[in-house]
Amino acid sequence: MRELVLTQPGRVLVGPSERESESCRSHGEFEERLAECGPLAFRVAYGVLRNAADAEDVAQEALLKAYRNFGRLREPARFRGWLVRIAFRMALDRWRSAKRREKRETEWKGPERSAVGPTVEELAVSSEFQERLERAMEELPEKFRLVLLLAAIQGYTLEEVSEMLGIPMGTVKSRLFFARKQLAEKLR
Amino acid sequence: MNCERYKEKMVEALARGEGAVHGELAAHVRACGACREFYEAQVDLFGAIDFGVRVMVNETVPASLLPGLRARVAEDGVARQPRGFTWGVATFAVVAVLAVSVCLLRRGPGNSSRVVDRSPVVAREVDGPHSVTPRQPQVVAAAPIHARAQHEVAMAPQVGAAAPEVLILPEEQAAFIRFVTDLPEERKAAVALTQPATEAKDEAVEIALLQIDELDLKPLESSNQ
Numbered sequence: 001m002r003e004l005v006l007t008q009p010g011r012v013l014v015g016p017s018e019r020e021s022e023s024c025r026s027h028g029e030f031e032e033r034l035a036e037c038g039p040l041a042f043r044v045a046y047g048v049l050r051n052a053a054d055a056e057d058v059a060q061e062a063l064l065k066a067y068r069n070f071g072r073l074r075e076p077a078r079f080r081g082w083l084v085r086i087a088f089r090m091a092l093d094r095w096r097s098a099k100r101r102e103k104r105e106t107e108w109k110g111p112e113r114s115a116v117g118p119t120v121e122e123l124a125v126s127s128e129f130q131e132r133l134e135r136a137m138e139e140l141p142e143k144f145r146l147v148l149l150l151a152a153i154q155g156y157t158l159e160e161v162s163e164m165l166g167i168p169m170g171t172v173k174s175r176l177f178f179a180r181k182q183l184a185e186k187l188r
Numbered sequence: 189m190n191c192e193r194y195k196e197k198m199v200e201a202l203a204r205g206e207g208a209v210h211g212e213l214a215a216h217v218r219a220c221g222a223c224r225e226f227y228e229a230q231v232d233l234f235g236a237i238d239f240g241v242r243v244m245v246n247e248t249v250p251a252s253l254l255p256g257l258r259a260r261v262a263e264d265g266v267a268r269q270p271r272g273f274t275w276g277v278a279t280f281a282v283v284a285v286l287a288v289s290v291c292l293l294r295r296g297p298g299n300s301s302r303v304v305d306r307s308p309v310v311a312r313e314v315d316g317p318h319s320v321t322p323r324q325p326q327v328v329a330a331a332p333i334h335a336r337a338q339h340e341v342a343m344a345p346q347v348g349a350a351a352p353e354v355l356i357l358p359e360e361q362a363a364f365i366r367f368v369t370d371l372p373e374e375r376k377a378a379v380a381l382t383q384p385a386t387e388a389k390d391e392a393v394e395i396a397l398l399q400i401d402e403l404d405l406k407p408l409e410s411s412n413q
Contacts, residue, residue, distance in 0.1 A: 044245070
């Protein structure tokens, strides 16, 4: 019986042992990036969610998703930007579902909730301005919001943000400009 | 320029992150009390925004982040093992179906001898360019083909254009090879799938009647009343 295979030129079939070593190598590379990228994913998620436990969970989910697909990443240099986008998107999804749940609960037991005031800790941690700022940030377009958050993370320059997101430096500056201007308009 | 325009310029300068205003704008701020007051308020506002956003993102990273992630990666690895096997089985099934269909094509009524038999094509080309060749199923293969067959493929490209192609992805081939080599107990199944199935005749099946030895029927409570 004739072998009925049309192989692609230049492709080499990978054996099980080679595949395992490939997997180990990609696992090692992923581990190397964790030290930097783990905190980055957490901070992006925290910037959206404003809750450490939720942000940690989202960051872990984003990193897990990144880990699963790490071997398939064509450009490992783009890993940071890729992870940041995953974390940001997941955090937004969680924030939206939390908002929907909160809205449902408010509608369901509105009079009871209004009787309960904020705790001392809440009052201490969240000033009126910070709350207004958070609300204003929630209304920002996503692309402006992500650039604003990344630019505010300690240790990252605008060049790094540009590189991370794969967008020109001019675009980063312009998004930052519009984000800050819109925030000022809302908070004035 | 009026004061409103100057105020817009001030806001834009601060939004760009410029620490101070320059030139004509700076001169106006120095001269106009209302604009100076507005400028100072805007400096404070942008400063508060920057501070607030920095506070928002520079939260201390919990120490449990990476250990927790490693645990989840380990769990995920365990959970995903059967899934990979399922994909392997699915790939094998696709390859097996392709192999069976190729076998059926080879044994079809119009092709009693061989699937790729190009000698008539060569003979007809000598007769004239407009001669009609019968349509035959054809298999395009990148695997080693003997020299005559390669020559014939080059001589008769018009037949190949109308004939069906069977393309097998390298990943599928690799999965099939791995399956056959790694799972010796499945080898029989692989071989069996490449053979045409024997026609089975329907036979009547007799089912024995259900028999209950003892049947205790109790009256319902409501019927006693």
